Amino acid sequence: MSTASPDSPGPPSGASGALPGAAAVPGDGGRPQEGKPLSERRLHPVTPFRRAWAPVAVLAGWAVHDPGHAQEQLARLTTTALLLGLAVIVPGAALYGFLSWWFTHFAVTDTELRIRTGLLFRRTAHIRLERLQAVDITQPLLARVAGVAKLKLDVVGTDQKDELAYLGEGEARRLRAELLARAAGFAPESAPDVGEAPVRRLLHVPPGVLAVSLLLTGTTWASLAAAFVVPAVLWFTTHSVWTVLATGLPLLGAAGASSVGRFVGEYDWTVGESPDGLRIDHGLLDRTHETVPPGRVQTVRIVEPLLWRGRWVRVELDVAGSSNSVLVPVAPRGAADAVIAAVLPGVTVPASLERPPRRAGWCVPFWWRGYGLAVTDAVFAARHGLLRRRLSLVPHAKAQSVRLTQGPWERFKGLADVHVDAGAGRPVTARLRDASEAAALLQAQADRSRTGRREARPDRWMS
Numbered sequence: 001m002s003t004a005s006p007d008s009p010g011p012p013s014g015a016s017g018a019l020p021g022a023a024a025v026p027g028d029g030g031r032p033q034e035g036k037p038l039s040e041r042r043l044h045p046v047t048p049f050r051r052a053w054a055p056v057a058v059l060a061g062w063a064v065h066d067p068g069h070a071q072e073q074l075a076r077l078t079t080t081a082l083l084l085g086l087a088v089i090v091p092g093a094a095l096y097g098f099l100s101w102w103f104t105h106f107a108v109t110d111t112e113l114r115i116r117t118g119l120l121f122r123r124t125a126h127i128r129l130e131r132l133q134a135v136d137i138t139q140p141l142l143a144r145v146a147g148v149a150k151l152k153l154d155v156v157g158t159d160q161k162d163e164l165a166y167l168g169e170g171e172a173r174r175l176r177a178e179l180l181a182r183a184a185g186f187a188p189e190s191a192p193d194v195g196e197a198p199v200r201r202l203l204h205v206p207p208g209v210l211a212v213s214l215l216l217t218g219t220t221w222a223s224l225a226a227a228f229v230v231p232a233v234l235w236f237t238t239h240s241v242w243t244v245l246a247t248g249l250p251l252l253g254a255a256g257a258s259s260v261g262r263f264v265g266e267y268d269w270t271v272g273e274s275p276d277g278l279r280i281d282h283g284l285l286d287r288t289h290e291t292v293p294p295g296r297v298q299t300v301r302i303v304e305p306l307l308w309r310g311r312w313v314r315v316e317l318d319v320a321g322s323s324n325s326v327l328v329p330v331a332p333r334g335a336a337d338a339v340i341a342a343v344l345p346g347v348t349v350p351a352s353l354e355r356p357p358r359r360a361g362w363c364v365p366f367w368w369r370g371y372g373l374a375v376t377d378a379v380f381a382a383r384h385g386l387l388r389r390r391l392s393l394v395p396h397a398k399a400q401s402v403r404l405t406q407g408p409w410e411r412f413k414g415l416a417d418v419h420v421d422a423g424a425g426r427p428v429t430a431r432l433r434d435a436s437e438a439a440a441l442l443q444a445q446a447d448r449s450r451t452g453r454r455e456a457r458p459d460r461w462m463s
Contacts, residue, residue: 040105040116044148044166047104048097106164110188113153113179115162131156132183133296133319134277135176137289139169144287151176154293180276199272199279202339205329209312210266213330214259216307218388223255266329273342280327292319292327295456297343298398298422300327302336302391309389315340318426344395350374350381353391359413360432373430378452380420380445382430392428394420396452402445403427404438411435418442 077085099119106115113127134154143149148166155162167175173196181194214220231248234240267284278292299318308314313336315328327343328336337349353372360368370386380399383391403419410416416438419427433441 040107043101043104043106043164044168044171045101046146046148047166048094048101050097050166108175108178108182110182115164125162127153127155127162129179129183132179133293134291135179136291137172137176139283139287141285148172153179184276197274197276199274201270201272202278202342203269203271203328203331203335205266205269205331207263207267210263210269210330213308213312214263217258217305218307220255220259223251223258227251227255262329266326269329271328271339278327278339278343292317292343298394299426299428300340300344300393302340302349302389302393304389304391306387317343318422340393344379344393347378347393347395348376349391349393350376350379353381353383356415356432357434360415362413363407363409363415363432368432371431373433375441375445375448380428380430380448382420382428384429384431392426394422394428396445396448397456398422399445399449399452402442402449404442406435418445420445 096119100117103119103122104115104117106113108114111129113125113129115125115127117123117125132153133156134152136152136154138150138152139148140150143166146166147169149169149172150163150165151167151172152161152163164172164175174192177194177196178191180197181191182188186194227248230251231244234247235244238244264284265286266282269282270280272279272281276291276293280288280290280292282288296319297317301316301318303314303316304312305314308330311332312330313328313333314326314330315336316325317327318325328339331339340349341347353374356368356371356373360371364371367386370384370389372383372391374381378395380394380396381391383389399420400423401421403421404416405419406416410432414435415432416435418430418433418438418441420429421427430438430441
């Protein structure tokens with residue numbers, strides 16, 4: 001196996017991410033200085049009702065974990081003991097919810113967001129504003145009824161998102177705009193007045209198109225068939241109701257998640273372009289307002305199921321350290337290409353790809369025809385899949401390492417695989433290339449990645 005890794009030069013000197021006219025505290029290269037924290041704020045008063053369920057959830061978890069013992073203990077309780085228990089549990093849960101809300105504060109300083117939580121064990125989270133990758137707003141159904149929202153903070157280098165749940169809907173939007181403005185380099189005194197960045201709509205998925213696309217997806221029908229066929233077979237072979245329920249309910253849940261669940265989650269999908277990244281709004285019951293951060297996208301995948309061929313595509317993406325994965329659930333190819341051009345400036349989706357040589361059929365019979373490769377001045381593109389095609393695009397500036405691998409049979413046939421690692425956990429692989437072509441591609445890709453990193457724009461908000 002051979003490897004080649006591109007150099008990683010530092011960011012361009014003199015780069016600035018603030019908008020023209022953005023004020024900054026002098027004396028620190030135009031960036032805000034650390035100052036005293038602003039007055040601490042509490043969450044919305046409806047929060048205690050949400051947190052009061054924690055003790056009840058513990059009891060419910062114990063009952064689910066050991067249902068036999070729980071049923072036995074409930075059978076022993078008299079009416080008086082049950083009423084006394086409720087008289088203790090309900091006020092205790094309410095007191096817990098109130099105290100956990102009372103001891104939770106947050107404050108925005110010049111350079112960070114501080115969140116203090118904990119009733120018995122105190123925890124203070126210091127979230128550096130320049131490390132913010134995304135600030136998303138989610139509204140579950142009951143939160144929408146109550147007029148509150150949850151603010152989720154995606155920070156570079158962390159696996160879990162910190163969150164503020166719940167804030168008033170208007171306050172959540174104002175705080176989100178303020179955090180993004182400060183992350184962009186606005187002075188602390190002017191950031192609250194910046195307001196939310198304007199959004200230009202790029203794409204909207206009609207509900208009818210989404211529903212038809214789900215019906216034309218093979219996984220939907222496969223999961224539905226499994227949910228009805230497998231329990232029927234088990235009933236005829238075992239005649240055990242518990243076996244049928246234990247197997248059928250998870251399969252039915254998976255079928256619902258792949259069809260109805262996706263429709264509910266991806267309903268009213270809207271993609272808009274703003275100075276702080278791409279805005280994604282979606283959801284029928286639970287509304288979610290996400291942000292695809294600028295310059296953080298490592299890989300873009302164009303997925304084309306067999307029954308969608310020539311009509312629609314699905315666009316997925318990998319963002320380092322972020323849970324964002326879907327950019328466009330379904331759209332015509334032209335509309336999807338326009339969104340990809342917005343998230344990857346200067347990148348054009350290759351119109352044609354080169355297949356591996358015919359002798360690749362000795363390594364992967366028939367399915368070798370689904371592999372393809374194209375390299376442009378801006379992107380490394382590799383395709384795999386014969387029925388469900390996946391075209392992966394990696395900008396040269398995002399490639400962190402390049403590897404060449406050969407199995408024994410590939411070596412015998414003079415073939416090799418070239419892997420490009422983009423740092424999001426999913427390498428993009430050009431499979432079954434001619435060995436001499438792969439060796440040349442290895443070195444050329446390392447050079448292109450080195451040059452791309454040197455010429456890349458800085459990853460800044462509102463730039």
